[in-house]
Amino acid sequence: MKKTIFLLALTLSVVLVSCKNSEEKTTTPENDPNLTEQEQNQPIYRGEFIYLKKENAAVLKGTDYIYGVVIDDMALALANQVGNVIKDSLDMVPVIVRGLVEKNPNLTEEGQAWKEVITIKEIINVSDKPAEADIKIEETKE
DSSP states (O other), X not given: XXXXXXXXXXXXXXXXXXXXXXTOOOOOGGGOTTSXXXXXXXXXXXXXXXXXXXXXXEEEEOSSOEEEEOOSHHHHHXXXXXXXXXXXXXXXXXXXXXXXXXXXXXXXXXXXXXSEEEEEEEEEEEXXXXXXXXXXXXXXXX
């Protein structure tokens, strides 16, 4: 009986402590008072970003989407931040951005461009290390 009461008291104290900690408010992009209402309404995208300087092109790849990136000042700022992280020109870096996805106005009938493009409106987070490659290709010497 004493064991049961002790376990019940221990469980109750753990629950009370964990409830107290969950009430603390943190500032996330969703509840940041410095963001305008329009910025808060734009969706957040998590994916891997790559910028190819020679082609002046960028791509954001998520788990269920892939978008071309509109190259503007914000995309170049993201490319600059990613440039500090990559080890190889083909490294992709996990990022979290807020943006606007639209149909690509440059899409040709032959499909020579991304169907949809994203205009990055806010850079929320850039990983401090590149994403692991899905397939690693190594050159072998014979």
